[in-house]
Amino acid sequence: MTTHLIGSRDEWLAARIELLGKEKELTRLGDDLARQRQLLPWVRIDKEFHFDTEEGPAALADLFRGRSQLLVYHFMFGPDYKAGCPSCSAIADGLNGIAVHLANHDVTLMAVSRAPLAKLQAYKQRMGWTFPWASSTDGAFNFDFNVSFTEQQQRDGTVEYNFQREPVFEWRSGQEGDGTSARANFAAMTGTDVPTYSRERPGMSAFIIEDGVVYHTYSTYSRGVDGIWSMYPWLDRAPKGRNEPSGPWWRRHDEYGRG
Incomplete structure (x- = not known):
């Protein structure tokens, strides 16, 4: 009843x-x-960033692919990850369908991660995605846009994410992906421990190019990416809403039904 x-x-x-x-x-x-x-005011980018793409080495301006606007999804896939973050993967399932529409509206949608390009391409093939994905493996891009952090920053408590300073990371047992928390579960699903997993963060950034000059126009992080997570608007209209009292429930789309 x-x-x-x-x-x-x-x-x-x-x-x-x-x-x-x-x-x-x-x-x-x-x-x-x-x-x-x-x-919002635009910030001119004079620093040179370098990426590996399917077309070869690229600068930030090359990621626009001839269009005037660039939207970057900062996908959590660090160099030590064995697979992409499950949450970012759920978001990317939605990106896959809209990239072609954005491309025909003068906007390039691009995912960027620090994992080597070969690892990104293998995961992209597994997931069946077609949107472009660049590697910023050895560059400063992820660090400059506050979605990647060093172990030293974690230990010193100098991580600045979502426009605020985070508390010092708690280095303790139980952070090895043993399933004792949602973060530990996700770390295990990426083949890492919690500290390694937590050195990458989600976000999106927007850029524009005018007269050959690239400008940064916007970035959002943490729950700011809820708006581009395509399953959430649907769940918010379902009878039980997001219905996740025990924490994250989602998996990669090819992992449902595995038990």
């Missing part, structure tokens, strides 16, 4: 219309936030 509120069709309609007003308010707020993002 359900414990949820039960009502008539008329009662549902009245409540739904009231909710519609709040949804419209949220939509208008979202439109205003989008305009404010576009009004």
Whole structure:
């Protein structure tokens, strides 16, 4: 027997219309936030960044692929990972379908990770993805855009992520991917321990190129990427919502049903 509120069709309609007003308010707020993002000052990038791509070595300007706008998803796949982060993989499932539409709207969508290109390509083939993916293995790109950190930063407590200083990382037993926490589970799923897994972080950054000059326009991190995680808008409209009281439940799309 359900414990949820039960009502008539008329009662549902009245409540739904009231909710519609709040949804419209949220939509208008979202439109205003989008305009404010576009009004942020641009930061000229004079530093040279180097990437490995399927087409060969590339500079940041080359990642635009002839378009004027570039959206980078900072995919958690560190050099020591044996597989990509499960959460980033779930997000990337959505990126795969929209890249072609963005490309035809003067926007290149590109994933960037620190793992070597060969490792990224093998994982990309496994997942069946087609969006472009560049490796920034030996460069400063991930560090400069605050999605990769060193072990020394972890130990010193100097990690700056999501525009704020993080507490000193707790170096303790139980952080070897033994399944005692969601982070340990995800670390194990990438073939690493928790400290190694935690040195990579998710995020997205936006760039524009004008007259051959590249500018950084926007970045978001942590739950800021919820908006590009395509399963969440659907779950937020499902009867039970995200329904994850015990923590993350998702896996890579080829791992469901394995037990």
